Amino acid sequence: MIQLTTFQEEFANLPLNQKIYAEGKFGCGKTTAAIARLNRILENVALGSEILTFIPNRTLAKPYQEAFSSRGVKPQIQTYNGFIQRSLQIFWPIISEKAGFAFPEKPPCFLTIETAQILMARLIESKLEQGYFSALRVPSSRIYNQIMISMHKAAAAEFPFQDYAERMKKSWTGEKSLLQIFDQTQECGEIFKKICYQNNLLDYSIQVEVFQQYLLPLKRYQKWLESSYHHFIYDNVEEDIPAAHHFARVLLKNCQSALIIADHLGGFRSFLGGDPSSAAELKTLCDRQIVFEKTLICSDSIQSMAMCVENPFIAQKDLPGDPKTAYTFHPYHQYPAMIKQAAADVADLIHRQNVLPSDIVIIAPLVSDVLYTSMERELRIQNIPCFIYRPSRPLIGENASKSILTVIALIHPEWGIHPRLLDIVQMLQTIIPNLDPIRGHVLVARAFKEIFNDVQEAVDYEIKAFSEIPSDSRKRIPTSIGLLFDTFRQWILSNKGIEETPDISLSRFFHTVLTKNGFAAGNEGAEELNLGIKKVIESLKKFRVILEHVDQDLLSWKDYFRLVNEGMIAAQYYEDWFLQPENSVLISLASAYAVMNRPVSYQIWLNAGSPRWWERIYGQLTNDIVLSRSWQDGDQWDIQKEYEANNDSMIRQILALLSRCRKQVRVYASELSESGQDQKSRLLYLFADLSYRFGKNKDFMEGIANKLTQEISSDAFYPGIDDKDMNIAGKNEEEILGDESNQFLLEEDGR
Structure with a gap:
């Protein structure tokens, strides 16, 4: 049984008629305290079905599935999509005709991301033959997927898909010849929706639209919600979509008690429509706001490193530990040498320092077949099994x-x-x-x-x-x-x-x-x-x-x-999440690991020189920021906004990874990529800055910083940025703040 802290016990014992908004970084005990509170609620209710527990992804349900009362009462655990599917099935006869389906007397058929892509491919095959999307140099399977995602994001942000093309064209600052692809995307999406309504087919976007527009406003449905659910728990709310937050607002008004849990460093599902700013609006509907501040996972040195990344000007006397011991940095010229040494260091941790393989994770910005094959071979030589996690792989x-x-x-x-x-x-x-x-x-x-x-x-x-x-x-x-x-x-x-x-x-x-x-x-x-x-x-x-x-x-x-x-993008399978053998080392994407909520003692960061650490997941047709609720009509997606978004994403991802590390991060970089091309990354600047400030490998890291400044032209690294402005070594804070040429850099670094 997990031993609760005093703060967690006080949280769990708060009155059961309160609506609470709990927030904090990962590892502060929010979910553990929520489960303790859930167990208390289960002891006081007759039926577990009175308790609705929401999670953004069913892979996060495991901690809540283990909660039950002394009488065996268990809560109902759902994702937003799973819940609205069930609701649509129950109330289908009432809304199907009004929603415009051709056969309201027949039951609905729900499409997965796979079946939706197959239908889309069949419907727009003639359009591709006519030259649609010829300006995009991507496989046709990616086009089908991006059209589907664009419809999903429009529904998630609760704006009509008919506005998609106009919204994207207004924000576009690239070549004018590419503007037609947005009209083509909208046309293909509308063809898809027309066929779906004619055949009672509901993909994710249609499910959300029908639920939000036709079912949720019904007083009969709201009375059913009020009589069915008296307690509401919503974990990792920041990873869910605005439409789900809209539904949560309805539940908050009717429930006897509610608990909303948000992670400060979340938002890793923004490319799927997740919106942390929309989640934060639920705070105003709660009686109490509670912040979990103390980490129960990270060592003092890891906390200190995270504080230095978050606040570059923090004084060393204000740190709880020594950030120099939180990480090691290993640069190499050749990519294979980096892989070989990383595998050797993992073997040293396991065979000599008796670290469990499951307490180590190897993280990369992109887990290609080349990386996995080479790393798996090197680990096999060291007699260490590994397990790769790549969600939605074809x-x-x-x-x-x-x-x-x-x-x-x-x-x-x-x-x-x-x-x-x-x-x-x-x-x-x-x-x-x-x-x-x-x-x-x-x-x-x-x-x-x-x-x-x-x-x-x-x-x-x-x-x-x-x-x-x-x-x-x-x-x-x-x-x-x-x-x-x-x-x-x-x-x-x-x-x-x-x-x-x-x-x-x-x-x-x-x-x-x-x-x-x-x-x-x-x-x-x-x-x-x-x-x-x-x-x-x-x-x-x-x-x-x-x-x-x-x-x-x-x-x-x-x-x-x-x-x-x-190469159709596959659906996410629940079993992938828990298949890892106990005696194996996990290999994962950085963003995928961040949403696994699985802390380890040692993290191995590979290929720190790759620009993928800095570049966001981006599709030409599915810009998640332009298709979000926070996007202002008339704004343009220019180079400055992209730089801001990339930098914010990298810093947030680094802090999220550190919050899931107990002891040490080991960083490995190669000057050449796996294909032999020269590569540089903003992540190298960050470690050069950390090492310079705290005197760790000072001469070597200063050399890297100077080399980066000399070799990376503004066009090669990022258009419009003068890399000379990034050489701030030797300046104090007042000098930097007083230098107008550095204002843009300071804003991007959050200083």
Whole structure:
């Protein structure tokens, strides 16, 4: 049982008829105190359904799922999207006709981000052929996703999508020739919405709009809310959208008690519509505002480092500890040398200092396949397993799910997805663990022959039995592997062109083939494959629901597999969050780790020289600041606003990472990127400044600062910024504040 601090106990014991707004940095005990208060509420209510607990993402539900009373009463835990889906299903007969759906007597069908992208791709295929979005040099799958996100953000900020193009064009300061893409985006979005209303399909944006415009204003619905929910808890409110905050305002007026919890350093889901400023407005509707100030996680040195980042002019005597011991900085010229040394230092922590692997996280601004492969190899040499977390990665981008999709492609050549021989080798290695790459290539080269299937009218493979391949090749492959291959071959041939849906075929493949001795599902370490199969089956099931709901002429399985192979952005799967083995080191994106709410003792920051630490997630069609409620009509998204947003984002992200670190941050930088290109980052300036002020590697870091100033021209680093102004070493605060040429820099650094 968790031991509460005195402050947390006092918080939990506040009267149960109060509405409280609790805020503070991560690690100050807000959620722990909220759960203690929730347990107290559970002991005083008859039904757990009277308590509504809101979270922005279902992966954050675990702490609340463990809360229950002595009588077994548990709260209702929901995301905003999950709650409005349930509400729309219950009240659908009342609002469907008024909302404008073509078949109000039929039930609604909810689209996921995957099924919505597939439908969008099918509907605007002719538009792309006409040259729409030709000015954008991005894959078509990214265009579908950005159109969907633009509709989501408009609904989240509660402004009509019909205003999207005008809003974006007014803010645009780039090439005039690109203005047409905003009109094209709006046109494609309106085509999508029209078809959805004709078929009772609701994607995320339509769900939010229908709920906010037609259901929430109903007095009947508000009475139902008032009678159903008497206690309301809303954690990580800053990561949710303004539409969710609007709904929270309605609940706050009707509930007996409420608890709103905000993280000062949050806002990492702004690219999905999250709005901390909108969340802060809920403070005025609460009876009490309580600030959690004392961290329960960070050491004094980490706190001191965070204070120095937040306030560059703080005196050392005002710090609780020595910031020099909070971090180490390791610069390298070559990218591979940086990876190798970082892995060696992780091994030293685990093998010599007895740090648990799960108490270490490796963080990078961008976790590419190159970074993961090289880091995984170096850690494997040190006998250290690792686990990578990359949310919403395309199904075709993960080895396990790609292999399973290859199996489906082999039994359904009529769907037009013809796998390469290399993909088949990879698939066989995945399902037959003892098959090495060399023998896998030999087996596939001799057993698979490309043909034209007259029955399916598509390019296909003729697959020979193991006994039919040339004897010289057969001798190189163990008989046990050959028998497993024949089992796989027989299943493929017996299911070629089968009429059942692919999710059912995959379920049978798992139970009749993969669970047999010698195949991957029955071996140790099969978690990744099993999760990959589960994700693919879940994705296929959700698409099957849509196919059963619409006309056959609108969508088909061919559309699904075409878009998956194009790299469609996948949905987020709950299991990814908790799959990490206990004895493994986590590798994650900086922003993804920040929302995991999982503190560790040691953080390894890779590739500190990458500009990705400073650059925000940005899509040409989905500028999250322009599409937010705080954007003023008539403002323009110029270079200064982008600089301000990038700098604020980097500082907030660094502070958020530090708040999740107990002991030390180890920073690694390489002068060259993974592709061999020279790279520089604002993050290097920050560490150069810290080291200069506190005398840590003073000569070396001063050399880096001078080199950055000399080598990075204003055009190369950031247009419009004179890098000479950044050389403020040796000046005191009064001199800097009195120098007008530095005012812009000071504002950006928050000084």
